[in-house]
Amino acid sequence: MLRRQKDTDAARRKKTGRPIFRTIFNAMMLVMLVEVVLLAVSIAITNVDGRLNQNAKDMLNMQVRNRVSYVQDLMQDAQNLTDLSEHINNTVLAMQEEGQLNLAELNTSREKSDALLTAIAPELVNTLRAKPVSGIFVVLNTVNLHNLDVGCGLSGIYLRDLDPDARPSEDNADLMIERGSSAVVKKLGITTDKSWQPTLRYYGLKGNGFSKTPFQTAWEDGARLNAEDYGRWTTSAYKIGNDSRTAIAYSQPLILPDGTIYGVVGVELLTSYLQTKLPYSELQDGNTGTYFLVSTTADEEDTSFIVSKAVTSSEDMITSEAPAGMMNCELRADECWLTLRNKDYYAVALPITLYSRNAPFSNERWLLIGTVNSKVLFAFADNVRNVIAIAIVFTLVLGALGSLVIARNLAYPVELLYHEVVDGQEKKQFPQLSHTNIRELDRLADALTSLNSELLNNSTKFLRIMDMASVELGGYELRFDTGSVYVTDNFFALLGAPQPKDHFLSVRRFEEKLSNIQLSHPCTTTAEGDKILTIRREGETRYIMLRVTNDQTTQVGLAEDVTATTLERMRIEHERDYDILTGLYNRQAFHRVSEELFHDPHQLGVAALLMMDLDNLKHINDTYGHDWGDQYIHRTGRCLAENTPNGTVVSRLSGDEFVLLFYGYSSQDQIREKIRTLSSAMKKSVAILPSGNELRISISGGVAWYPANGTDMDTLKKYADFALYQVKRTNKGHLEEFSMEIYQQEAQAAQLRRDFQQLLTEERVCYVFQPIFSARARKVMAYEALMRSDMEALRSPATIMKLAQEQGALYEIERLTFFKSLETFAHPRSMQIIAEGVETAAELRKVIELGADALQGYFLAKPAAVPAKMAPAARKVIAEYSSASDSG
CATH class of the missing domain: 3.30.450 (Beta-Lactamase)
Structure with missing residues (x-):
């Protein structure tokens, strides 16, 4: 049920607002003023007059720069004697x-x-x-x-x-x-x-x-x-x-x-x-510029210095204002200015190199100065500024007159309807509204007439729908023109407030009571502007959404119990962003928060990314079970959360991997102190295992610095992970900072390992044979196969064997050596080299036997390769092997 409560005193007061004419006129004037202000601001931001002045300076600078090159060449050519x-x-x-x-x-x-x-x-x-x-x-x-x-x-x-x-x-x-x-x-x-x-x-x-x-x-x-x-x-x-x-x-x-x-x-x-050679007419239209060829002994850093005139481009008024050939130059904001006869002259002073650095007169610096009166140089910018100012004034005047006429024509039909409605209100009947020949207003009048008859029916239907709704709803309506207040029976009960004892509420009292309710309970505002009140009563927490809409004379509010949806949303958000076991940020939340921080380098300041890895987690899982492993992870997460400063981004990325982002500091030493405090706290954290042993948190970590090591998250993660890998490999249980020198060394070693794998895959080796000579027998007894590689980084066999041992590839080297050396040994050129050392038939027979089929085939196919000194014996041996091979 709706209960109507009126404040009789407020009902007697007549509330007035702004007339529609004034509203339209003010709005149009405001729009016009905003446009004018935007125009002025855009002109100010774009700095039109400043850019025009700068263009004038740049053109003068360009002319003087071109002229100084010419004059310097002329004087240098003249002095070459x-x-x-x-x-x-x-x-x-x-x-x-x-x-x-x-x-x-x-x-x-x-x-x-x-x-x-x-x-x-x-x-x-x-x-x-x-x-x-x-x-x-x-x-x-x-x-x-x-x-x-x-x-x-x-x-x-x-x-x-x-x-x-x-x-x-x-x-x-x-x-x-x-x-x-x-x-x-x-x-x-x-x-x-x-x-x-x-x-x-x-x-x-x-x-x-x-x-x-x-x-x-x-x-x-x-x-x-x-x-x-x-x-x-x-x-x-x-x-x-x-x-x-x-x-x-x-x-x-x-x-x-x-x-x-x-x-x-x-x-x-x-x-x-x-x-x-100094045509002053090129400096400014109207021949208002002047060139000065001057010298000075002042230092380049001086902000004010005296120059001695040697030559001027014309004997004009400017030249006469520097008595005795001397002029005072002044630097203002890195620009050169001359003040002559109480007038400012903008000048471009460029050096002319005439003497070597160690010459006796090198302190006498020569300059070519091009100068123009500032009023003449900047006249165009001044004219543009004046034209813009005049245009703005005319715009304001014409806009005000136009707004007045338009507001009057637009306001009249609305005022006509307004007066008819007011007359009908005083007569307690809805009037017959006039037609204004404005389509929207005429349709509005017809709609108001038809809606008036349906208003009571719709109100009754709405109340029935609210009573049947599954979600508890309550509402109110305030009318500022009449001072009346409408409140549903359950509105205050929904907000956890007692029902007012009196039956009459004024607009002012209702607003005060609603304001006190919002102040006494936690309140948040949604993106749409709705307010959510947290009502805690008798151990129960409920969330009530309060929506308010306003127009000129009416305010309508709706209170809705959104406890179920709010709890579900909070649960989903928590599960989305937080790790269940530790309560820390999960991987997704960490990357989202970090990305937001890296979009604002000023907020990051000096930062450090600390990647950490729990030691001995596998041993605990295998020895005491995964429950104790989870406790180990949980205790670590709590220790990280409780011993890091507020604002530190702490996250568990996966199983035993944690990552912390310290940011907002002014120096690395401040962060190192926080890391030392955290490391000390982790070492003091103790848990008693089922075996009775004490379990202390042992964690290895690597630190990468922003911006010293990198300016993006991917680079910092790569460097911090590398530092962590170094710690895990050499000194578990410690936190170490990233070292670029070690990283580069490891990169070289990794490249060497990749080259070694390429050598194995592509068999990038060859073999040469070195004779083994017997001093006693005074002859070659055997040949030693020596490995060689054409890869620049693997020239040394010792390097190849060291990498093979490190990577467990000794067998691959052995296999490659066996087959590759025999293949090389069987090559005809190798056969010829070996054959040249054979002197007797017995040696030839032994070589053929050692060389197996390949060497035997070589001698059988090329008898001419046998040395002449052993030809008779060789023919006999070759014949024996030939007959043996035929019978076989």
């Missing part, structure tokens, strides 16, 4: 030998220096034509620069080609002499520049001169290195005299084989020429 230096040295030595030159007079005799310069000038012109340089020079000096007066003139020659890439003129009309004496100019016939001077002025060691630093470094170092090792590029641009053109230069000292230093030779690259 070995051939020119050797030509000048050879010229000097030849002139010295002919008496035309004395190096000591180079600084004092203009005539001597002009003669040398005139001799080497053609080769300078050829080198200038052959290399991608705009100038070449030689400066002569044989004294320490500290001893020279500032402003004094040094003899030398300085040639320049303003357009190295143009086709050279046959009469050198495109060349100019910047420095050189009148005699040299007259001899060469090359035009002098407007700033021409006959000598090169020495202005002291201070500053960044293009020739003095390499010369003085080699002088002070005693010319211990090769001339090219002292070579150096000027770290900043320079001018020659009053010439307005700037350049950088590479120079190296001129050193004779005896270590005499008599000047420098070098090449020049005009700044204007280098700028043509």
